[in-house]
Amino acid sequence: MTTRAGAHFPTRLALQGRRVLVCVGGGIAAYKALELVRELKRRGASVRVAMTPAAERFVAPLSFAALSGEPVARDLWSDAHRGEIHVELGAWAEAVVVAPATANLLVRAASGLCDDVVLATLACCRAPTLFAPAMHERMWRHAPVARAVRRLRDDGARLVGPVTGPLASGEVGEGRMSEPSEIADAVERILASTGADLEGVRVLVTSGPTLEDLDPVRFLGNRSTGRMGHALARRALARGAHVTLISGPVALEPPPGAEHVAVRSALQMHEAVLARADAQDAIVMAAAVADWRPAEPSTDKLKKPDGVTETTLRLVRNPDILAELGAWRAARGQRRPVLVGFAVETRDLEQAAREKLRVKRCDLVVANLAADGFGGDEDVALLVDEDGVASTGRIDKHALADLVLDRVRARLASG
Ligand code: C5P
Numbered sequence: 001m002t003t004r005a006g007a008h009f010p011t012r013l014a015l016q017g018r019r020v021l022v023c024v025g026g027g028i029a030a031y032k033a034l035e036l037v038r039e040l041k042r043r044g045a046s047v048r049v050a051m052t053p054a055a056e057r058f059v060a061p062l063s064f065a066a067l068s069g070e071p072v073a074r075d076l077w078s079d080a081h082r083g084e085i086h087v088e089l090g091a092w093a094e095a096v097v098v099a100p101a102t103a104n105l106l107v108r109a110a111s112g113l114c115d116d117v118v119l120a121t122l123a124c125c126r127a128p129t130l131f132a133p134a135m136h137e138r139m140w141r142h143a144p145v146a147r148a149v150r151r152l153r154d155d156g157a158r159l160v161g162p163v164t165g166p167l168a169s170g171e172v173g174e175g176r177m178s179e180p181s182e183i184a185d186a187v188e189r190i191l192a193s194t195g196a197d198l199e200g201v202r203v204l205v206t207s208g209p210t211l212e213d214l215d216p217v218r219f220l221g222n223r224s225t226g227r228m229g230h231a232l233a234r235r236a237l238a239r240g241a242h243v244t245l246i247s248g249p250v251a252l253e254p255p256p257g258a259e260h261v262a263v264r265s266a267l268q269m270h271e272a273v274l275a276r277a278d279a280q281d282a283i284v285m286a287a288a289v290a291d292w293r294p295a296e297p298s299t300d301k302l303k304k305p306d307g308v309t310e311t312t313l314r315l316v317r318n319p320d321i322l323a324e325l326g327a328w329r330a331a332r333g334q335r336r337p338v339l340v341g342f343a344v345e346t347r348d349l350e351q352a353a354r355e356k357l358r359v360k361r362c363d364l365v366v367a368n369l370a371a372d373g374f375g376g377d378e379d380v381a382l383l384v385d386e387d388g389v390a391s392t393g394r395i396d397k398h399a400l401a402d403l404v405l406d407r408v409r410a411r412l413a414s415g
Contacts, residue, residue: 013044014188020045021125023118024064026054029100029177030166034059034288036180037067043184049073050089050117052105076117086117091122095191096121100134100177103145110148110155115386128190128238132183133162137173153377154227156234156254158398160186162345189399197242197409203241205233206273206278206287206321208248210266214313215298222288223374226250228342228397229286234318235260235401244270244280248287266290266318273321277328282338282408285322286366294318326361338411340404343367344374353384364407366400385409 020040040047047063050073061072073085098105098118105118107150109131114120122129131152139145139161149159161178178186207229211219226247233245234255243258246269254260263269266289276284292315322341329339339362345352346369353367365384372380379400383390385407392400 007266013042015040015184015191016044016285018045018191019092019094020047020187020191021089021096021121021127022047022049022064022068023096023098023121024049024051024055024059025098025100025102025105025118026052026057027102027132027134027177028058030055030058032177032180033099034067036097036183037186038062038098039180041067041069043188045187048089048092050118050121052101052116054104055313057214057233059306073117073121076115076120086114086120086124089117089121090126090343093125093127095127095187096122096125096129097132097183097187098129099132099183100402101131102133103139103142106131106133106152107144107148110151126230128158130158130160130183132160132177132179132184132188133175135162135175136138136167137171137175140175146285150377153173153398156238156255156398158186158190158396163383174286175377178326198236198405199240200414201236201241201281201409202244202279203233203236203405204244204273204276204283205229205236205248205284206246206269206285206289207233208250208252209288210248210290210318211264212266212290212293212318213264214294215300215302217301220290220292220294222290223336224248224250224254224288225374227377228379228400229284230255231283231397231401232286232404235398241405244276246276246287258323266293266321270319274324277325277337280337281412282336282340283325284340284408285325285362286342288342288344290318291320291323320360322362323360330361331355338363338408340364340366340408344370346370350382350384350389353382353389357384357386363411364404366404 024030036049047068048070049068064072094390109122114123160183162175164174165176167173167175208226209224211221213219230252233243236243237257244260245254246261261272263272295314295316341362343353343356343365348369353365357365367382368379380394381392
C-alpha cells in the first residue's frame, strides 16, 4: 500500500504467522503440492511438510524442504526427530492440507489407520483438516472411496475439489486436484473461522428428524439426516462455544465435546429444548421437527383386516418449538437467546422464509430447497433476516454452519 507521500506500509498477508501443515500423498498431482507450499508461503504462512512413502516416488523430499525451509517429516521411525514427530506436528499445525489426497490415503485416513507419518499425524492433530482429492474419476466414484469421503466429512474434515478436467490418463473427468491457489483460498477460509470467537457462548442446536410412532414398529418420519445440525454443533465447538446438541434419530455420531441429548419424537424434543432454553445465548433449530403426530399411537402392532383397502390416520398438531421460543423471548422483552430457524421448501423459498421469520419471531431463517439441502454434504441456502436476503451459492455444510454462526456472533455482539 502506498500513501500520498509515497511512504510504504507493508500489507498484512492473509496467512501471516499461521502454521499450515501440508501432507503429501502418492499421486502424480504431488508436483502441484510444491506450488501449493510456495503459494501458502507467499501468503505469509509457516509451512511444514509430511510425505507418505508413495509421495516420495513422485517428488523428492528435498524439493519440499527447500520450498518450506523446514525438514520434511518422512518417517515415523527416524532417529532424526527428538520425541514423536506425529505428536509434535499435530500440535504445531493450525490447519492441515492433504494434497494430493489419493484414494488410498482417503480410505486409510477414514478408518483411522496410523502406519505412516501422514496418517499418524492426522490421527494426532485436532486442527481443521482439508483434503484435496486427486485420482482417476472411476476411483473417485468407487463406493469405498465415496464412503470414506462421507465418513471424513462426518468427522469434520473439509474437502476442496476434485474438479473436472484432464486427468493423468489423458481422459477428461472429475478427479483432478484443485489448483494450488484454490486450495490456499480454502485454507484461508478455514483459518479465518477457527479463532475461538464463540468462547464461553452457550449454543443449543437441534438436529435430525423427529419420528412419530404409529405403533411399536411403524412411524412417520422425514428425510433429514442431521448433517446440517451436526455440522453446526461441530463448528460451534471448534469456535469455543459450549454446545448442547439435541438430536432426533440419526446415523451420525455426536461430535466429541458436545452435551448430547438423544430424543425421538417432537414432544420429546420440545421438552428437551424448553428445559434448557433459559441457559442459552443462542438456539439454532436445524431439526426437521414433525408438524403432526398420530392422535392415538397403538401399543400393539396395527393389523390389516382382510378386505379393508382404505384407512384413515388421525393426526394432531405438534407444538411448534421455535414459535414458542420466539413468543417466550418476546414476552421476556429480551434479545437473548438469539434464535435461528431453518426452512425447507419446494417452492417460493424467499417468501416462505420471510413468513417464518415473522411468524416464529426468530432472528434468522436459513432456507433451502428440499432438492438442494436434504441428505447431501452441500447446500444452496438463503440467509433471511430483518436486513434482507443473502444467497450462499453452493456451499459445504460446515462452511454454511460458519456463516450461520458468524450471524449469531454478530447478533450477540450487538447487544
Ligand atoms: O414451519 P416449518 O416446519 O417449515 O419451520 C421450520 C423451522 O421451525 C425449523 O427451524 C424447525 O426446527 C422449526 N420447527 C419447530 N417445531 C415444529 C416444526 C418446526 O421448532 N413443530
